[in-house]
Amino acid sequence: MTEIPNDRRYTKDHEWVREQDDGILAIGITDHAQAALGDLVFVELPVVEDAIGSGAVCAVVESVKAASDVYSPLAGTITEANTALADAPELVNSDPYGEGWLFRLRPDSPTEIEELLDNEDYARLLTELDD
Amino acid sequence: MNELKRTPLYQSHLDAGARMVDFGGWSLPVAYGSQIEEHKVVRRAVGMFDVSHMTIIDVGGDRVRPYLRWLLANDVAKLGASANGVCKALYTCMLDEVGGILDDLIVYRLGQASFRLIVNAATREKDLAWLNGHAADYSVEVVERTELAMVAVQGPRAGATVGPLLANGAAVASLAPFTARRDNDWFVARTGYTGEDGIEIMLPGARASTLWADLQARSAVACGLGARDTLRLEAGLNLYGLDMDESVTPLECGLAWTVAFTEDRPFVGREALEARRRTGVAVKQIGLILEGRGVLRSGFVVKTGAGDGTVTSGTFSPTLGRSIALARVPSEADGPCDVLIRGQARRAQTVKLPFVRNGEIKVDLETADD
Numbered sequence: 090m091t092e093i094p095n096d097r098r099y100t101k102d103h104e105w106v107r108e109q110d111d112g113i114l115a116i117g118i119t120d121h122a123q124a125a126l127g128d129l130v131f132v133e134l135p136v137v138e139d140a141i142g143s144g145a146v147c148a149v150v151e152s153v154k155a156a157s158d159v160y161s162p163l164a165g166t167i168t169e170a171n172t173a174l175a176d177a178p179e180l181v182n183s184d185p186y187g188e189g190w191l192f193r194l195r196p197d198s199p200t201e202i203e204e205l206l207d208n209e210d211y212a213r214l215l216t217e218l219d220d
Numbered sequence: 221m222n223e224l225k226r227t228p229l230y231q232s233h234l235d236a237g238a239r240m241v242d243f244g245g246w247s248l249p250v251a252y253g254s255q256i257e258e259h260k261v262v263r264r265a266v267g268m269f270d271v272s273h274m275t276i277i278d279v280g281g282d283r284v285r286p287y288l289r290w291l292l293a294n295d296v297a298k299l300g301a302s303a304n305g306v307c308k309a310l311y312t313c314m315l316d317e318v319g320g321i322l323d324d325l326i327v328y329r330l331g332q333a334s335f336r337l338i339v340n341a342a343t344r345e346k347d348l349a350w351l352n353g354h355a356a357d358y359s360v361e362v363v364e365r366t367e368l369a370m371v372a373v374q375g376p377r378a379g380a381t382v383g384p385l386l387a388n389g390a391a392v393a394s395l396a397p398f399t400a401r402r403d404n405d406w407f408v409a410r411t412g413y414t415g416e417d418g419i420e421i422m423l424p425g426a427r428a429s430t431l432w433a434d435l436q437a438r439s440a441v442a443c444g445l446g447a448r449d450t451l452r453l454e455a456g457l458n459l460y461g462l463d464m465d466e467s468v469t470p471l472e473c474g475l476a477w478t479v480a481f482t483e484d485r486p487f488v489g490r491e492a493l494e495a496r497r498r499t500g501v502a503v504k505q506i507g508l509i510l511e512g513r514g515v516l517r518s519g520f521v522v523k524t525g526a527g528d529g530t531v532t533s534g535t536f537s538p539t540l541g542r543s544i545a546l547a548r549v550p551s552e553a554d555g556p557c558d559v560l561i562r563g564q565a566r567r568a569q570t571v572k573l574p575f576v577r578n579g580e581i582k583v584d585l586e587t588a589d590d
Contacts, residue, residue, distance in 0.1 A: 127239075127251060127255055127446060128251075128255050128256045130515065154446065179256075
């Protein structure tokens, strides 16, 4: 079964957003997303210090099967990109919620995260997709 | 939604946690875990594929030989009589009157008056209609062998893995590439679609899951369609529906070598092919290796000095660590070209196929870096 941790928020585009203690948001793709994509072979990451609008394409994950855009779930400034993925894109497959994070972002409006899906909403979304 | 067809190994795939997909109306595993790992195990050891969706058709009758010499672009006359129970196999296209490829297939000569054709799953109905449509003229009987499953065991250890599971493993071990033999009610061939040594076994569907489990116990790793596609692309082997279809002839997709222009043998499509050879063939098939990151995909535009071409199929090559592709480009095209990826022109090296054969890289990657 697909894993959906309850310590973070989700988007309809199968991304997760975890708020760190310092208010910075870590962002990645869900277990469901990595399984659907299959083996990742390239990850294109955003440039640190870039300002990103909500819903803007800011990364690309490419598997053997397909390339998929990653959208910024919130407006903000990129603080860090997971450079380990350049040599080891498979981390997104093996540990999508941990080592396979994509980038970190300082949100323009910290409360906006409340508008994203919680783990139960996201689980429901996946159930609906299955039907 | 249409009910997907299931192979006799369907439950084995589910039990193994395979990710199942709709492949031409069949529910088949795309991968069991990592498709890249599955790919690599075939290159270095042994993997197994459920290819039961492939259509097995036996054709028989006193005039079956002239029937196939008329319908197939390669010449079954090359398949000599079987000796010591060994049958020969031939790769060929089946063409329509204008030389378009109806399908590509492998034909085995089972005996004096019977042959076996392995055709694609997606082209099943079209092929059967075509074969049946010409059968009456030759009093040939066309029988689809739906009761048979087919398992492809592929990789350098394929022979050693399969041998002990057969009634006559020693005889199978000595099979040359592109030959086959019966093993009781199984039919065992030294063929495949991976660029490695391999054995394909056709057997009654009811026995398939036992064979699958026995192969697994002998360390064969279950592999899905994902690995099958990256392996065949590295091997430079065409996929019907992408690299060829009715809109192209064998001359335009790297398969001229499979057409036997034997003197005095008329065959369906021959006149069209000869006319095309006289006027010159406008396009050719090439291999591409992308420089840098990204993955070439079917439909991408290829910019050459002689005009535009198209990627017919592309993927990431686990062996090369780069993206590779088959492309159709103007015949005069030469040297490196550019491929448009998301609107960006990206450099790609043109290479002779295959990319990989028997575990070895066959292209010069250093050159591709220049």
